[in-house]
């Protein structure tokens with residue numbers, strides 16, 4: 001039997017282990033110099049110098065970002081339903097109401113036309129997700145936000161280094177959030193990084209993650225403990241030195257799949273877009289789940305469905321919404337392995353398997 005090809009595989013090497021060991025030896029385990037250095041380096045490498053604030057998870061990053069931007073009870077924030085639950089959860093956790101809008105079918109991101117229809121007098125912000133590593137339409141969404149006086153909040157959890165005409169995601173909104181969970185394009189174990197160009201939002205983020213304290217025991221507001229540890233930051237700093245190389249490999253892997261897959265709808269990339277391929281997502285219009293099962297059982301290849309249940313239909317929200325493209329995507333999407341540890345042989349195997357299943361199904 002051939003070796004199993006997993007859908008994702010975090011790359012942790014000797015350098016990450018040595019960096020953790022150095023922190024353990026130092027005895028300075030909690031948030032300290034490693035975290036401050038990680039923030040500075042993240043800003044340099046991935047944010048063209050925009051400020052970065054490290055927190056203990058991507059979800060905390062969204063939650064604190066929204067609170068720092070002043071979102072709270074009575075407010076509405078427009079979000080996609082076709083995303084990970086943390087997007088809408090973070091809005092609900094502030095006491096505001098997430099309002100679900102549909103996606104556009106080409107890139108699976110918020111559809112500005114449907115967002116425009118969902119704006120009410122209570123809307124305070126729009127939170128696009130740069131899903132799978134492809135930027136949402138920040139130009140059209142930014143115009144809508146400006147026109148209606150709304151905040152633009154970027155869920156860039158899957159999009160480290162993605163860009164529009166060379167401008168990186170996380171630099172368009174009031175804030176942007178990058179997840180550092182192990183399956184994301186880079187990791188710190190658990191963690192999140194929040195970007196912002198607004199010094200007031202940055203200050204509130206720093207207060208909110210640390211019990212509302214800037215000076216010890218002089219708490220200015222009611223905050224959380226959402227700090228990143230030096231241990232996690234040390235892993236993140238090593239990964240940050242590698243993420244651009246890994247992204248280039250993801251892009252090469254995606255180009256190989258684009259050129260060789262037949263009979264399935266491969267991912268589209270908009271003009272001027274830098275796609276970082278957190279996922280390489282095809283559409284399988286007929287029996288997607290059977291296709292995925294055959295990939296695993298007949299060819300020993302993993303794949304993923306992100307996401308099988310739109311957020312509005314999860315038991316946690318349980319809403320009736322008319323989001324036809326969201327429903328269609330949740331039935332059709334299938335993410336193939338594209339991660340940087342794939343070998344040429346793995347890529348050939350994926351092409352052979354997908355093409356033969358697509359041919360058999362057509």
Ligand SMILES: *Cc1c(COP(=O)(O)O)cnc(C)c1O
Pocket residue numbers: 057058059060083084086087129155157158179180181191192
């Ligand atoms: C991973 C993810 C999050 C949450 O990040 P965590 O670090 O797991 O808390 C939020 N939004 C999207 C789109 C994600 O993929």
